[in-house]
Amino acid sequence: MHWEGKHQVKVLPLMKTLTFNIICSLLFGLETGEQRDQFMNPFQAMMKGMLSVPINAPFTRYNRSLKATARIQNMLKEIVHQKKVEQEKNGVNPRQDLISCLLNMVEDDKQVLTEKEIIHNAVLVMVAGHDTSSVLITFIIRLLANEPAIRAAVLQEQEEIAKGKLLGEPLTWEDLSKMKYTWRVAMETLRMFPPIFGGFRKAVTDIEYGGYIIPKGWQ
Numbered sequence: 001m002h003w004e005g006k007h008q009v010k011v012l013p014l015m016k017t018l019t020f021n022i023i024c025s026l027l028f029g030l031e032t033g034e035q036r037d038q039f040m041n042p043f044q045a046m047m048k049g050m051l052s053v054p055i056n057a058p059f060t061r062y063n064r065s066l067k068a069t070a071r072i073q074n075m076l077k078e079i080v081h082q083k084k085v086e087q088e089k090n091g092v093n094p095r096q097d098l099i100s101c102l103l104n105m106v107e108d109d110k111q112v113l114t115e116k117e118i119i120h121n122a123v124l125v126m127v128a129g130h131d132t133s134s135v136l137i138t139f140i141i142r143l144l145a146n147e148p149a150i151r152a153a154v155l156q157e158q159e160e161i162a163k164g165k166l167l168g169e170p171l172t173w174e175d176l177s178k179m180k181y182t183w184r185v186a187m188e189t190l191r192m193f194p195p196i197f198g199g200f201r202k203a204v205t206d207i208e209y210g211g212y213i214i215p216k217g218w219q
Contacts, residue, residue, distance in 0.1 A: 011141050015134040023129055027122055028079050029097035042068035076119045098122060135195040143189055150185060157181045
């Protein structure tokens with residue numbers, strides 16, 4: 001669909017699309033269709049504002065990101081309600097997607113997480129899993145393009161797994177456990193090109209480090 005018949009393709013945009021589709025499937029159970037497509041634009045706007053200057057003024061990237069986040073949360077609210085109705089009517093497999101799993105977390109006949117907590121967890125996994133995964137896969141493809149021997153070994157491992165599958169049959173955890181060489185390639189790519197180059201933490205108390213004081217509340 002995305003690269004057949006083309007002489008040149010840009011890998012990163014394709015991997016972002018692929019990762020987005022997988023996230024929608026694993027988190028919300030949305031395989032295809034209008035409901036999944038509605039997530040794409042607000043999701044992109046939300047991601048663009050994640051590391052922007054936090055000035056909440058009209059027409060800023062940060063402001064657009066906040067509006068997109070609110071829109072995504074409202075759409076997730078609808079999905080949670082749909083899952084609840086399905087669960088009450090037919091029962092839902094708690095392993096079919098993340099939201100179903102979180103809805104089925106019950107202790108003493110009470111739901112462990114509130115609706116708001118379920119939505120925030122889903123957004124967190126969306127954000128944490130998207131760019132990191134798409135960047136990693138892009139660098140893996142770059143590595144495989146430049147290293148024919150490694151590419152051949154990965155391809156051989158994947159073809160061996162494919163031989164044991166029927167046409168259209170989905171992968172299982174057992175299949176993934178057989179991808180030992182492919183996994184080592186991914187780990188080595190992570191070592192050379194880590195998708196996350198830094199993180200932010202807030203000091204909960206005054207900290208002395210190397211002769212300097214980091215005051216409580218500082219990032």
